[in-house]
Amino acid sequence: MSSLLAVLTGVLVGSLVNVFVNFEGRYKPLIKWYFTLYYQNARSIFTTAGLGLIFYIVYTKYGTGFCSLSYMILTAILFAASIKDIQNRIIPNKLIVLGLILGVILNCLFFSFGRIADSLTTFVLAGGILLSISFVSKGGLGIGDAKLIACTGMLLGAQKTISVMIISFLASALFGVFSVLFKKLNRKSAMAFAPFVLFGVVLTIITG
Template sequence: MIYLVFLSAVVFSFFIRCFLKQWMSYDYIHILAIQVFIGLFTVLVYSIYGLTVELYIYASLYIILIWTALVDYKNRMIPNRLIVLTVIIGLIFMCINMDKNKIIYCVALTVLLFLVSFISKGALGMGDVKLIGCMCLFLGSKIISILLIASLLCCITGIVLVLLKNANRKTELPFSPFIMISLMILIIIG
């Protein structure tokens, strides 16, 4: 069963990667390493949650987030086609779980973060706002924990970069890698 879990994660990841190929410029060694990491992390999630809906929800979301983080890190943008794919998959899982409250979280948090982005003059990018809104379809209220952890990690990284003189106060950091790391932390600690 572990081989099937590993293989299904790698195949889904390959599909997402092909979906994003125009934004990706990594060589094959890096892509292979990312695919192996995704497969191994999926096996870890399987060992924690078993063959449950949570496994599929978390695996789908972090696979999408890994590729999103790579695109955002390299290009400083999150493609809308990835947001649309995430919404479709999130709605499917929301219907499977029959949890209508996630729509309320999605709309409320997206509007709130849109206001934050508008007031802060783009300090929080609109791609991040849409991505976080999509993640609500998967996670519901758990998104608040992810945002807190991601913000803390981003602040710590920014402070370290400023102290090492590799950045200044105006340096922009892509937020989706921190969201991805926060999701992985939340998955592991439950």
């Protein structure tokens, strides 16, 4: 895979993400509807360009293999989850199922059964920790967020998932504090957590 192919793959995946998050279940003239996404929605341009850039960084930094593919799959899922979380405060279960299935397939292709078991254990533990926090906080952290972290654990493994969790919580806490200080939010405002998980993963990609 060349750098150009990595970028083009990211752009293609970004386009598919845009179709997923914007499709409303009503059939329209496909080509016209697709280009309208970019004409009327700057977010669609950001998603496509962002995934193209991330795929390029992943390829140039990690080459090909399990690490690169897991990062690429996870960032695509997180882009879609972030948009849905911002729009509706909902993370679709189909994204979590997709991440789990692709995570199992990647582990089967690259690793032994023991490594697959470790990934599944991380999936359960990471999701369980966040699920416990969700119940303790009485909805302060959504169940969908717990499932998203579990998906991250399946694809990245324990060590990187811990880093992502720490970065995500710190970033969301700082954002919340500044939003309250500048009166953009109040203390009871709901806040989408998926974008902070995406931020944590991207920062982990960059810092390696």
